[in-house]
Amino acid sequence: MVNMATQVLDILSARLPLIGTTILVSLVAFVIQRIFAHDPLAEIPWIGVELGDSEKRRKAFQNGGAKALYKRGYEKFKTGIFRLTSMRDASVVVVSPDFLPELKKLPDDVLSMKIAVMEDLESKYTGLKTDDDIVPHTIKVNLTPALIRLNPAIAEEVDRTLKAEFPSCKDWTPVKINSKLLRVVAIVSGRIFIGPELCHDEEYIDAAINYTVELMTARRAVQEISPVWMKRFRAPFLPEVKSLAEREKKVTRFLTPIVTARRDRERDDPGYKKPDDMLQWIVDAEKKFGVKEDAEIARLQCILSFAAIHTTTMTALNVFYNLAAYPNTVPEIREEVKTVLAEHDNQFTSHAMQSMKKLDSFLKETLRVHPPSFASFNRKVLKPIHLSNGTVIPAGVTLEVPAYGISRDPATFPNPDDFDGLRFYRMREANESFNSSSASAVEAAAHNQFVSVSQNSLTFGYGRHACPGRFFAANEIKMIIARAVLTWDVRNVGGEKGRYPNFDVGVACVPDPRRELEFKEL
Template sequence: MAEVVSLPQLLGEKLYLLLPSIVALLAVVVVQRVLSSDPLKHIPDVGQELGSDEKRRQAFLMDSRKIYQQGYQKFKDGLFKIITTRSSTPVIVVAPKYLNELKKLPDDVLSFDVAIAETMHIRYTKIEPGNKSIPHAIKTSLTPALPRLNPLLTDEVRESFLLEMPPCTDWTSVNINRTLLRVVGMVSGRIFIGPELCRSEEYLDAAINYTLEVMMVRHAVDGLAPWKRPFLAGRLPAVQRLEARLKQANEFMQPVIEARKRLPADQKPDDMLQWLMESQLKFGDDNSVEKLARLQLGLSFAAIHTTTMTATNAFYNLAAYPDLIPILRDEVLTVLSEHNNEMSTPALQAMKKLDSFLKETLRFHPPATGSFSRKVLKTFTLSSGEVIPKGVVIEVPSHAIARDPEVFPNPDVFDGLRFYNLRQEAREKGEVEAAAQNQFVSVSQSSLTFGYGRHACPGRFLAANEIKMIMATALAMYDVKLEEGAEGRYPNFEFGGTSSPDPSKTLRFKRVEQ
């Protein structure tokens, strides 16, 4: 009978024969790792002194502005890499001088949509970047319609202010952020969903709270280490609240959309929901109630969140720099008297000092420390020879640029008339293009809040009109100041590369004599 040899015994006896092969294989692996070129090694790191990637990520969560500023000061005209909240893969931060060549690269090389998907954690927020219907409807229907829609928007701004503000016959404390959420919700809703529903509490509840809850999910997921997200993010209370909100909003939108689909062609409403439904059909996209409800919520998020933040920042600045109030009020009243007391497109364009004040607000209090975020889908080479490998994200340090004294003299001083003066100087020199670059809605290598290139925010023209109308209405109707005992302008909250005004603060308002 043959002796039975166990597998461990057999391996033990033959191991001495296998050892040379194993050693040789390990040596090959080690040599390959040593000799292989790190595709990012030529790009300097910022924040390495902080230690591990997780420590660097936590530092970014708490003070991204400092990290961008350090990199920009050291490598102003080049590139540097940082660890952000997305993952442990560094973000490549590039100098603004590269923007003109970067904006020419196709979407299959640099993807705006994939970068947004990562930033907004779409697995949990359910945001849908990449939909063609929304930018198409905005560019072809909404923006061209603004001149004829402005009177409706003006009426909605004034009426919603009167609805939401207390009488203010004497100095009255008002949480302006909370008020603006409802005002902006109504004004945006007037264009998005029509006059019958824009003041509906059910619509306002869905639109406003969806906006807040999306940002809560983003911040909650940002707070988790990337490797923990697949296991823990889905159980976060913020994620579960958002899922319930989506279900509720779908139930509200369903009868609205179904009723729209039954209307004859000559009775179609003139609003964004209708344009969006037609745009979906044009592109052959899903035109289901659930899909349209989700897109409508996405519009509300984009419009309500950013517009309210910018307007709140503007009110905080108005209260903190009271010398600007009579200057801006005089301009508003003068322009309105010259335009039949209507906030028409020409009237809004004539409010150049107000426009400057709002642009300075964006410069001084941008919503993010970086801009022009793109995911690299294919390796490419910059004109300077640096190779940017597939798989990384690139950004431009927009906040650091906005605080660069070589770009903006006295950058740490809030100057509400900064851009008004720049426009006037450019016009005196006959530099029409330079004057235009200093408008609130303009994008340039030094003004990147609205993005840059073909993916610059298409809704910024609506947002600009809304914010100007809100500020002009408030200036004409109210005096505003900080609360008693407040020392200077209220600081913003900064977290994970984002900045937002403190929503808990109040200002004091008083009606002015008409």
Template sequence: MASIFLELLTERWPVIAVGALTWLIFTIVQTLFSGATLSQIPIVGLEIGDEEKRRMAYLTSAKKLYTDGYLKFKDGIFRFTTSRTSPVVVAPPRFLGELQKLPDNVLSIGAAIDETMESKYTKIEAQLAIIPSTIKSALTPALVRLNPVIAAETKEAVDSELGRCQNWTELNINHKLLRIVAKVSGRIFIGPELCHSEDYLDAAINYTTDVVEAQQAVQMMKPWQRWLRAPFLPQVKKLNQRLVQADAFLRPVVNARRKAALQPGYEKPDDMLQWLMDSQAKFGQKDDKEYAKIQLILSFAAIHTTTLTATNAFYNLAAMPEVVAELREEVQAALDENNGTFTSSALQSMKKLDSFLKETLRFHPFSFASFQRKVLRQFTLSNGQVIPAGVTIEVPAYPVSFDPNIFPECDRFDPLRFYKLRQIARGANSTGTKAAEAAAQNQFVSVNQSSLTFGYGRHACPGRFFAANEIKMILSVALLGYDVKCAEGSEGRYTNLEFAHMSFPDSSKTLLFKSVA
């Protein structure tokens, strides 16, 4: 065998050599051309120092870099050094229309997420096609019929986690919300068999925090060190342990459902796990261990972002007691008009609560950038700017949200900002479909060039409709059941913590709760 290989190698070495040389020349030319193209894009933060200093500045003060670049190059492209492996190019929202039309083999959201999550080292597969497909085709259309189930689970979870607070009681609302959101999301994602299980709650909640810790641990390392050291980080090893744990408690439920389905008259559960099982063949899922992976990804996406938004909302409520009474009145009126039930109509009529939550997203986004895509093939923007392959392109969401030309008095938290904009839109357009469409641009779930928290275009967050209903129900139940204020000695609203492009409410803070008489 070895002699045959050597003989072939001897005969064909000229061809191999030419091929290798061609590949080398192509790679060098492509790299030089990309570098030359990239050099034409102005860079923000050069005054900070060398590349390593700029990378560390990104980890500690990315918000300032995004804002500086946006103000200096408002209608143009800029770049700065980040902790990502690939260079980052930032484009203003005016290019979103043409960017979102580019195919996935030119701009890839999956490749961008993999890089953000350091999937090369953490092994997180955030872009499994079965997840967005099932959310869009099964979960979102089911919300009308599932809202009563979600509401019942929300009421039970809030009551059990917050408890009876006859006097002002100090609670860590972030910790409570992690369990509340895990239970409510779990009821829909994983079903009634497991959503109250401490094994499930422990895995779902801790996987969320473990992912963030693993991601941050990798990004704190210099890029050239990661390939050797990152796989052995204890934070990365934890993620593998969570997968084993999730498979252990989920596999028996899957097997039990399959066995029960063989019995006559069996009624399938109406939840995400069952929908995933029903579409297993369609997406080529062969190993039941895939369910554990999918559920953990769902838990991370749902629990992480929903808890962040809800915690920010509670911190805002506590710092603005004058808002509580007005929102409580609206929630009660909406429920009274719907026989005390959280119907879709009731949720839609909570326009002030919707505005309060949207302003919370504007003022306290969980990312300073949006529409993050990896460029797989070079393309040219309408202004003639060439964007080379290999870079990540994104839009500066935070500076847009604080642009006074878009949002007057942008530095002031106005809980009714979007409520008033909806009223103005309806008044300006009088009646009919046009008025409804204009007003809808200012809803919590709306996606447009000035509301980028949920992304933009065909890959905008598909789960935002479920998340909106869930957060509204949690806030509504809490508003009707409790008064809330900041802990004694605190001054104003708690300041969020920042790391790279992310912003988090400080999970160590507490609030005071008292049951409404």
């Protein structure tokens, strides 16, 4: 044995110079290869290189620079492609909306929305896994088709919650509008997500509002770790990440007995009438998606809250700030709401809401001028893509579309920086009368609505993963704003003029949650 070891050592020491040289040559070759390796994105021009190295560019993007980058990039490469540095770890390639029709045909194993979202949310550390289809499936199959049936319940909850949450406003009264709207949206959405009793439970309301706040806080804390390669070592120990995990456990503790009780009654009580809500539809979707643990059901409710509550609240908050900043349109909208409701027995039916075209236009203009995100169609490239202009996008890249630049293009939207509440109303009317004799009248009308998705209208995304909840969100926001304009006048504090500015944080454009508005009953 000793002999054998000595022999091996002898051979090694005899060959040491050879082994050493081999290692050295391999190392040099590796370094040279890294230096001279062909960058597959080398042909794609950059926007924002003048901001400095990649860390400086990341910081500039995070601290308010994103908007200008998407606008400049779009203006310079309107039909082409450019690169920029965002908060993502992966390279970001921004493509013209001209490529959307070809990109939307690609399957999910080539171009993945879910992986892009999970990377964006730092799911590796925050734990939010959105790679399950059960939530979008349930919204498309159960929620949206049921809206005609559910509208009276949504309207009833809007009325009740606005009365309960807003103070009496006989004279101009300051209202902390963001926190009021968060509760209104959480409760009204909760009526459909988890039922008429539980939506008023403070534990549900707290979770519906604060899960997303804590998720976004944890995500931001992870994104701020610098340099990027330190994330894996530091992120799991961040206090923000730990409290998010605690929040998920709390939601599970709250929901588990509810799901268990529903399952027990369904099994034991032949006369049991199942609840008509998202929680039940998700449980029922087990037949298609496989049985879910109760903790998994709680996690899916967290995903639903994340997708629905703050997106809807932020949009409604932007609308309220615009009602206060641009009051000239309000009398016309108020008149329209009154007339339409009178024609529909004072009910918010689907048809009534479709007829509120001026209100719809005001909401859509709000999304155009104050979009929640400056980019859209975030997709991770999983297999190389050959674009029609000959460019090959390699796997590993994240694709985006410069939604902000598109929405400020004067060729599509004259005077794009002006807020024009009736812009889309006029566009619809013009299209409808131009096409009035053809089947395309319906198509033309469909283009300029709050919920419509097109190459120029990307706030709800695009293609097969475009937001499935937008029809529910549209009805909820319309009911809230319609009731508000029928009940109050709204203005900035002290009648101050101008639009409260939004914050630009990375790719997000957030209405200032600390502002107050003043309300006065009509």
